[in-house]
Amino acid sequence: MHGRAVVVGVGESTYYKHGGSPDTEFQLACTAIRNAAKDAGLELRQLDGLVSYMDYRNSPLRIAAALGFEELRWSATPWAGGGNNSSAAIQFADAAVSGGYAHYVVAFRALAQGQFQRLGSGSGLLAGGAPEGLSWGLPYGLLTPAQECALQTKRWMHDHGVSQEALASISLACYANAQRNPRAVRHGKPLTRAAYHASRWIVEPFHLYDCCMENDGAAALIVTTPDRAKDLPGKAVPILATAQGLGPDIGINAFQPRWFSNMYYENVGRTLWQRAGVRPTDVDVLQMYENFTGPVLMALCEMGFCKPEEVEAFVGGGALEGPDARLPFNTSGGNIAEAYIHGLEMVVEAVRQVRGESTCQARNVELSLAVGGPGYAPGSAVLFGAAS
Amino acid sequence: MSRYLGDDWILPTLTPHNTPFFTAGTLQIQFCEECGHAQHPPDDVCYACQCTRLVFKATPGSGRVESAAVVHHPVHPVLKDRVPYVIAIVSVDGAPGCSVQGNVVGCPPEAVKIGQRVRVVFEEATDPASGTKLRIPQWELAPGA
Numbered sequence: 001m002h003g004r005a006v007v008v009g010v011g012e013s014t015y016y017k018h019g020g021s022p023d024t025e026f027q028l029a030c031t032a033i034r035n036a037a038k039d040a041g042l043e044l045r046q047l048d049g050l051v052s053y054m055d056y057r058n059s060p061l062r063i064a065a066a067l068g069f070e071e072l073r074w075s076a077t078p079w080a081g082g083g084n085n086s087s088a089a090i091q092f093a094d095a096a097v098s099g100g101y102a103h104y105v106v107a108f109r110a111l112a113q114g115q116f117q118r119l120g121s122g123s124g125l126l127a128g129g130a131p132e133g134l135s136w137g138l139p140y141g142l143l144t145p146a147q148e149c150a151l152q153t154k155r156w157m158h159d160h161g162v163s164q165e166a167l168a169s170i171s172l173a174c175y176a177n178a179q180r181n182p183r184a185v186r187h188g189k190p191l192t193r194a195a196y197h198a199s200r201w202i203v204e205p206f207h208l209y210d211c212c213m214e215n216d217g218a219a220a221l222i223v224t225t226p227d228r229a230k231d232l233p234g235k236a237v238p239i240l241a242t243a244q245g246l247g248p249d250i251g252i253n254a255f256q257p258r259w260f261s262n263m264y265y266e267n268v269g270r271t272l273w274q275r276a277g278v279r280p281t282d283v284d285v286l287q288m289y290e291n292f293t294g295p296v297l298m299a300l301c302e303m304g305f306c307k308p309e310e311v312e313a314f315v316g317g318g319a320l321e322g323p324d325a326r327l328p329f330n331t332s333g334g335n336i337a338e339a340y341i342h343g344l345e346m347v348v349e350a351v352r353q354v355r356g357e358s359t360c361q362a363r364n365v366e367l368s369l370a371v372g373g374p375g376y377a378p379g380s381a382v383l384f385g386a387a388s
Numbered sequence: 389m390s391r392y393l394g395d396d397w398i399l400p401t402l403t404p405h406n407t408p409f410f411t412a413g414t415l416q417i418q419f420c421e422e423c424g425h426a427q428h429p430p431d432d433v434c435y436a437c438q439c440t441r442l443v444f445k446a447t448p449g450s451g452r453v454e455s456a457a458v459v460h461h462p463v464h465p466v467l468k469d470r471v472p473y474v475i476a477i478v479s480v481d482g483a484p485g486c487s488v489q490g491n492v493v494g495c496p497p498e499a500v501k502i503g504q505r506v507r508v509v510f511e512e513a514t515d516p517a518s519g520t521k522l523r524i525p526q527w528e529l530a531p532g533a
Contacts, residue, residue, distance in 0.1 A: 203461060
C-alpha cells in the first residue's frame with residue numbers, strides 16, 4: 001500500500017455565510033489556489049493542471065490565465081451530480097500526475113451562492129416548464145435534493161427501525177466539532193439535542209439542522225508525485241486509494257426498486273478497501289459529506305462501518321464528537337457547521353488531519369478518509385495515509 | 389380534477405418520452421417489445437436487452453407507496469400556501485421494477501404511509517406551448533388502505 005501521488009498544499013478562502021462574500025466567486029477561487037500554492041511552496045506559474053466538479057463558471061482556461069500558469073496540461077471534471085464528486089476530483093488529479101500528464105494539478109471548488117443562485121434550491125429549474133429529466137418529479141413539487149434524500153431516508157429508517165435520534169447525532173457531532181474551529185461559520189453557535197428537535201421541518205425526516213448550510217467560499221488542494229514533493233518544504237500527504245462508484249443517473253432512476261433505497265456507496269467502499277488493503281475499522285478519522293444527516297447514516301452502513309441495525313449505537317452517545325471520539329468524524333464541522341464549499345473543504349480537513357493541523361486533531365492518524373456526497377452517483381472517496 | 393399544488397404550479401414540458409405518461413389518461417409505462425422488460429423513466433434503449441423496439445402500454449393504475457415524505461419548506465413562492473404537502477414514490481402494478489413519483493391526494497399529508505395501496509387519478513391542465521390537454525397521474529389511497 002503506497003501512494004503514487006501526494007497532496008503537497010491546501011488552501012482556502014475565508015468561509016462566509018450565504019451571500020456574505022465581498023469577493024466574487026472567481027476571486028474566491030483564485031484566493032484558495034494562491035493559498036494552496038503558497039502552502040506547497042510552489043510558484044503559480046509551476047501549476048499545470050486544474051480539476052473541479054459541477055463548476056460551470058470558473059473555467060480552467062480563465063484561471064490558468066489569471067494566475068499566470070506557464071502552461072495548462074491537464075483539465076478535467078467528473079460527470080453527473082454535484083458534491084458526490086468531491087473526492088473524485090482528487091482521483092482525477094492523482095491520475096494526471098501519476099500518469100505523467102501534468103506535474104502539479106490543482107483540485108478546487110468555489111461557490112458564491114450570493115452572487116449566483118443557491119445550490120439545491122430548485123430556483124433555477126422553475127423558469128418555463130420542467131425539462132424532461134425533471135418532469136417526473138417537478139409537477140409534484142418534488143425537485144430538491146432535500147426532498148429526494150428525504151424519500152430515500154424515510155424508507156431506510158422504516159426498513160431498519162432507525163430513529164430520529166440517529167439523524168440528530170450526526171448534526172450534533174458536526175456542531176460540537178465546529179465549536180473548536182474558528183474558521184467554522186457556526187463557531188460560537190453550539191447546538192443542543194433539544195434545539196435540534198425544536199427546529200423547523202424542511203421535509204420530514206429532515207429538520208433545519210439535518211441540512212447542510214449554504215455558503216460562499218473556495219477550497220483547493222495541490223497534487224503531485226512523491227518524487228517532485230521531495231523538493232518542496234512541507235509534508236507530503238500520500239493518496240493511498242481513491243474510488244468512484246457506479247449507480248443510476250441522477251433523478252428518477254434513483255427511485256427505481258433496483259436502487260431504492262440506496263446512497264450508492266456499497267461499491268465505492270468495496271473498491272476503496274480492496275485498493276488500499278484496509279478495512280473500515282482501520283480508519284483513524286473520517287470526513288463524510290453531509291448533504292443531509294440521513295444519507296450519512298446510510299452511506300456509513302453501505303461502506304461497511306456498521307450495519308443499519310447498529311447505526312444508532314455507532315453514532316450515538318457522542319461516539320463521533322471530539323478528537324478522542326471512537327471514530328473522529330467531520331472534525332472541522334463539515335458541511336453542516338464549518339462551511340458548505342461543496343465538500344472540498346472536508347477533503348482539505350482530511351489532509352489537515354494527516355498533517356496534525358486540525359483544530360480537532362485525532363491522535364496517531366495513519367488513515368484519513370474523505371467521502372463525497374451520498375445519494376447521487378457516482379459516489380467517491382479518497383483515503384490518505386501517514387505523511388512523510 | 390384540479391391540481392394538488394394549484395394551477396400556477398409548474399407543468400411538465402412535453403417530449404416524446406413523457407407525452408404518453410402526462411396525456412393518456414391511463415398510467416403509461418414503457419415496455420420492450422422484444423423481451424417484455426418494463427422501465428421507467430422511458431429511454432431510447434431497453435435496459436434489459438438493449439434493443440430499440442420500445443412501446444408505451446397502459447398499466448392497471450394501481451400501486452403501492454414505497455416511500456412518502458411531508459414537505460414543509462416551500463421551495464417556490466407559488467407553494468407557500470400549499471405546504472405541508474406529501475410527495476411519494478409509488479411502485480406500479482403490472483410494471484415490475486418500476487416506480488413513479490407523485491402526490492397522494494384526497495387525504496391529509498401525514499396519513500400517507502409506506503406500504504399503503506393506492507390507485508391512480510388524473511389532474512387536468514393544458515400544455516401552454518401546444519394546447520395539448522394534460523392528464524397528470526396522481527394517487528389516492530385505495531379503499532380500505
